[in-house]
Amino acid sequence: MKAIAVLSGGLDCCVAASVYARDYDIHAITFNYGQKAFNQELKASRAICEKMGFTHSVIDLPWLAEISDSTLNTSEDIPEVEINDLDNLEKSLKTADSVWVPARNTVFTAIAASYAESIGAEIIIVGWDKEEAATFPDNSKEFLESFNELFKVGSPIDIEIKAPAIDLDKDEIVKLGAEVNAPMELSYSCYKGFEKHCGVCESCMRRKRGFKKAGLEDLTHYEK
Template sequence: MKTLVICSGGLDSVSLAHIVADQHQLTRLVSFDYGQRHRKELDFAVAAARRLNVPHHLIDMRPIGAALTGSALTDDIDVPDGHYAEDTMRLTVVPNRNAIMLTIGFGIAAANGDAAVATAVHGGDHFIYPDCRPAFTQAFETMQRAALDGYADVRLHTPFVERSKADIVRAGARHDTPFAETWSCYKGGALHCGRCGTCVERREAFHLAGIADPTRYADPDYWVTALAEREGN
């Protein structure tokens, strides 16, 4: 199946690109610059496209991102530290981000004769990000069928939507994903900070998967403290 992958350059989407390349016909990677402070993730998407020998489409969404105010990913708001928790990680929501990106992805897929758009939304994001939940992905695919009716038949491929990030690490490892060549940290510094929610989640995922984490963190042990605080210990 000819499949386009929405690829941020993060662990999840780069793993998905490698899996699709092995199991389907990977046609292209599509990434978005929406003014995120961790824009360096896009360099890892470019590298993934080169490694997998497919075209890379970088969509400039900065004017749109500038209008989607209120997120720590795009505004001058501190990215919260600690494990994902609703009261803090709501600051990292960019409203309708996935809906906008997927809409563009479906347009590109339809224009190029691709049969599917793959995105790496996963179960760990459900309680924070509404556009990562199964209800959203199912409704979105239904909407796109109506939008492209009579022009193209493009499916939405979400293999991780009911799975954990540890599951993604295991699957990515089976398909030789070079995890060191992915970027997760929302702060976008020289190294992964080790303290923000996505760094803690990344470190925990490798631990739960039983796979060595090649990531260099500025604070490599903070995740243990963050998990203990979450559990109230």
């Protein structure tokens, strides 16, 4: 059986792909949309794919970089947060708005569907999760279910998006990763794109807290 995995190199998608690694021949795709962290995301994605035996492709989306005013791919500073800000919905929504890339997951998933049809893959694996769905609607269960309904209408083959973390918070994702032997130590979550995780952007802070709450060793190297 074949699968397409949308792999940014991050913690969530690393764990998600690892859940299906035993049962599927996985072709991972990584997107370059001009994000500051692309080089580190690519390094992480390649390392994960080499470790797990996945086929890997990179897809350049220069047009998405051109139309996006997200702090992820402009010269604007990426917000830094405190640990207590993570559960403050008002502050988290402001951060989410700052890093939002127009229709990113919609675009990525549509392209993944093209790849799935081309190789006869049965599933598309994504790292969407409950914790981030609170501020990113394209991580939500409703978004997942809607896209799967779309595939039933719009694809000539049976394709289903699989999001094993859709009901999980970050600490639960870390625990799941440990259960499936996901190479989480190879993943990269930082928005800023430093060689080491910055440790202060929201993505880094959620990663830090996830490992701490899970009670598992965090092998990530942080600047702060």
